Amino acid sequence: MSESKPGFRPAMTWLHSWAGLVLGLLLMTIWWTGTLSVFDKEIDRWMQPETRIAAPEQRISADAIVERVLTERPDGTLSSLLIYLPEERVPFYEVHAEFENAESYRGRLHPGTGEELGDEVSLAASGFLYPMHYRLHSGAVGYIAVALATFMMMVLLVTGVVIHRKIFTDFFTFRANRKSRRSTLDLHNVTGTIFLPFHFLICLSGFAIFAGWYASIPLSFVQLADPENRAVELFYAADNDAYYSREAAGEPAEMLAMAPMVAQAETIWRDRYGVEAKADRIDVTHYGDANAVVEVRRHFPSNRTEAHRDSINFDGATGAVLTNFEASPLRKTRTWLEGFHQVRFDHWPIRWLYLVAGLSGCVLIGTGFLFWAASRRRKEAAQPFKVRLVDTIAVGSITGLVLATGAFLVVNRVLPLDAAALGIERAGLEVRCFFYVWLLTFVHAAIRKQRAWMEQCRAIAVLAVSAVALNWLTTGDHLLAAIGKDLWPIVGVDLSLLSTALIAALAAGRLRSKMRQVEEAAVATHRRDMGSPSGAAGTVANRAE
Amino acid sequence: MGSLLLLGVSALLALAGCTLLALNQKQHVATVLGRGAQPPLGKATPATGWLLLALALIPSMLGDRPGFAVLYWLLAIFGSALTVVMLIAFKPGWLKNAVVPLVSKPEMKSRSVE
Numbered sequence: 001m002s003e004s005k006p007g008f009r010p011a012m013t014w015l016h017s018w019a020g021l022v023l024g025l026l027l028m029t030i031w032w033t034g035t036l037s038v039f040d041k042e043i044d045r046w047m048q049p050e051t052r053i054a055a056p057e058q059r060i061s062a063d064a065i066v067e068r069v070l071t072e073r074p075d076g077t078l079s080s081l082l083i084y085l086p087e088e089r090v091p092f093y094e095v096h097a098e099f100e101n102a103e104s105y106r107g108r109l110h111p112g113t114g115e116e117l118g119d120e121v122s123l124a125a126s127g128f129l130y131p132m133h134y135r136l137h138s139g140a141v142g143y144i145a146v147a148l149a150t151f152m153m154m155v156l157l158v159t160g161v162v163i164h165r166k167i168f169t170d171f172f173t174f175r176a177n178r179k180s181r182r183s184t185l186d187l188h189n190v191t192g193t194i195f196l197p198f199h200f201l202i203c204l205s206g207f208a209i210f211a212g213w214y215a216s217i218p219l220s221f222v223q224l225a226d227p228e229n230r231a232v233e234l235f236y237a238a239d240n241d242a243y244y245s246r247e248a249a250g251e252p253a254e255m256l257a258m259a260p261m262v263a264q265a266e267t268i269w270r271d272r273y274g275v276e277a278k279a280d281r282i283d284v285t286h287y288g289d290a291n292a293v294v295e296v297r298r299h300f301p302s303n304r305t306e307a308h309r310d311s312i313n314f315d316g317a318t319g320a321v322l323t324n325f326e327a328s329p330l331r332k333t334r335t336w337l338e339g340f341h342q343v344r345f346d347h348w349p350i351r352w353l354y355l356v357a358g359l360s361g362c363v364l365i366g367t368g369f370l371f372w373a374a375s376r377r378r379k380e381a382a383q384p385f386k387v388r389l390v391d392t393i394a395v396g397s398i399t400g401l402v403l404a405t406g407a408f409l410v411v412n413r414v415l416p417l418d419a420a421a422l423g424i425e426r427a428g429l430e431v432r433c434f435f436y437v438w439l440l441t442f443v444h445a446a447i448r449k450q451r452a453w454m455e456q457c458r459a460i461a462v463l464a465v466s467a468v469a470l471n472w473l474t475t476g477d478h479l480l481a482a483i484g485k486d487l488w489p490i491v492g493v494d495l496s497l498l499s500t501a502l503i504a505a506l507a508a509g510r511l512r513s514k515m516r517q518v519e520e521a522a523v524a525t526h527r528r529d530m531g532s533p534s535g536a537a538g539t540v541a542n543r544a545e
Numbered sequence: 546m547g548s549l550l551l552l553g554v555s556a557l558l559a560l561a562g563c564t565l566l567a568l569n570q571k572q573h574v575a576t577v578l579g580r581g582a583q584p585p586l587g588k589a590t591p592a593t594g595w596l597l598l599a600l601a602l603i604p605s606m607l608g609d610r611p612g613f614a615v616l617y618w619l620l621a622i623f624g625s626a627l628t629v630v631m632l633i634a635f636k637p638g639w640l641k642n643a644v645v646p647l648v649s650k651p652e653m654k655s656r657s658v659e
Binding site (some may be wrong): 038169171172173174175176177190191194195197275303304305306340345347349350353354356357360 | 552563566567570572573610612613616617619621623624626627629630631633634635637657
């Protein structure tokens with residue numbers, strides 16, 4: 001297909017390698033944190049031991065939860081309320097309440113007793129790793145950077161297919177024992193082609209999730225020029241079609257119980273879809289007002305691949321159904337993509353396969369980076385600064401990122417509950433630890449050059465094992481205890497950490513033996529050349545590939 | 546989540562399919578079965594491979610809701626392909642043991658087909 005146009009393939013090669021290099025760090029960050037986010041709720045429970053509770057036999061109702069919150073704050077009058085209902089992966093109530101006196105309450109409550117689980121002292125995966133995946137903790141700039149990177153990832157996937165000549169012949173080919181440049185490229189091709197449909201669809205569905213937000217950027221300019229613009233109004237109306245609101249009446253009224261509304265909503269959905277349907281959140285506006293609205297939602301069904309926008313608004317004072325939203329076919333396509341991307345459904349085999357697919361994406365990006373660096377090292381031996389810069393970025397964005405994540409977990413288990421320093425709370429300290437360790441890995445890579453790979457692999461192995469040991473020491477939940485308590489999320493995280501340690505240790509061992517070979521070869525060359533150290537150094541650089 | 550047993554059967558079929566597709570390629574046959582060896586099922590190897598991949602959809606459909614079944618099936622095929630790649634690279638002996646029962650006798654069979 002490409003042979004018809006002379007120079008098409010070289011042009012694609014140029015685009016592929018430069019776009020990959022410029023975006024390598026960013027793509028690796030997005031892909032790695034996204035892969036971890038597949039198990040975000042499990043990592044949350046590992047990092048927030050207070051949430052390691054067993055599901056109770058009898059769940060208390062959302063109304064009992066509200067009562068509980070009101071007894072905690074006897075002086076406050078509720079104005080609005082948001083309740084996340086317990087589910088398999090998050091087995092507790094999460095309540096956000098706003099009071100008339102502008103105070104607010106946020107708490108996680110036991111589903112059986114209604115007792116508070118304690119302060120949230122770690123952002124863990126849902127609060128840190130997951131937002132890092134889609135906005136890099138940089139607000140609008142982060143969203144845009146992720147969008148551009150996602151777009152470029154799709155370009156990379158397409159150009160990769162174009163420049164990979166033997167896509168079918170090499171489909172199963174990984175020559176692990178050849179020269180490292182060859183095996184790196186093989187691994188890049190294999191992970192790229194086997195998971196190509198998955199990677200492409202993940203990028204596309206990532207776009208679908210933020211489609212409304214992206215569209216709002218140009219629309220905000222239109223709005224600036226013409227605040228009354230009807231098209232903009234229509235767009236937002238369509239994008240928020242599931243949204244309902246009304247003004248407060250200003251007259252107090254008795255609130256009806258929410259549990260029957262939840263049950264009614266679940267019956268409506270079960271009849272609509274023909275399968276069991278569970279509500280996942282309740283939103284109450286104008287609590288205690290005659291115009292109170294209770295919205296019962298189902299965004300992430302546990303037994304469907306797709307996300308939903310099912311939402312039923314009830315009159316809080318009379319219990320009448322105000323709106324019963326059903327998504328349009330177009331919206332359903334979008335929510336399918338959303339559900340596919342966010343994997344919030346309960347399906348463990350698929351969740352693990354997502355992890356494999358995600359990790360293969362990390363390997364794809366990482367090996368691409370390595371191959372580029374190795375090729376450059378050959379071509380530009382005369383420009384040591386450039387080579388060193390690329391090497392440093394490669395080390396920092398591959399082993400450095402994993403190392404920083406390990407440090408994030410370890411520091412979570414080391415810091416006391418009430419830790420605070422320099423006016424930063426515990427959760428903030430964990431995040432800073434992540435970023436400082438990550439930064440240090442770049443400095444380390446710049447100083448230690450090729451040795452950095454091996455040393456950082458060793459550090460990863462040490463951190464991963466320490467994390468498991470510290471989890472045992474601080475919570476008592478070692479592997480067997482966790483299995484005994486049915487704490488499978490903890491078992492899963494611990495086993496993943498141990499596997500990471502094993503792989504990192506094996507990699508470090510292999511790198512060490514390779515470096516030794518290179519050193520011995522260099523010494524031999526040095527002896528032969530007698531007194532030409534620059535020649536020997538050049539050989540080391542070449543062989544180190 | 547559907548029946549783990551049926552999902553397991555589906556994964557095994559996908560793995561078998563990918564193995565046959567890989568062993569239809571000269572260089573992998575050489576690595577796994579030795580130089581000069583033929584694909585385990587002769588000329589029927591690729592067709593059987595594709596057929597097994599397609600058949601893998603049936604148990605997953607029986608064991609799960611259609612949406613999950615299709616997603617699982619595709620991911621199981623990708624995962625199997627990666628597994629076969631890694632087996633060829635690091636443990637070709639395991640693959641050999643798995644396909645040898647097919648090879649020794651069916652070699653004659655495939656000849657008789659020719």
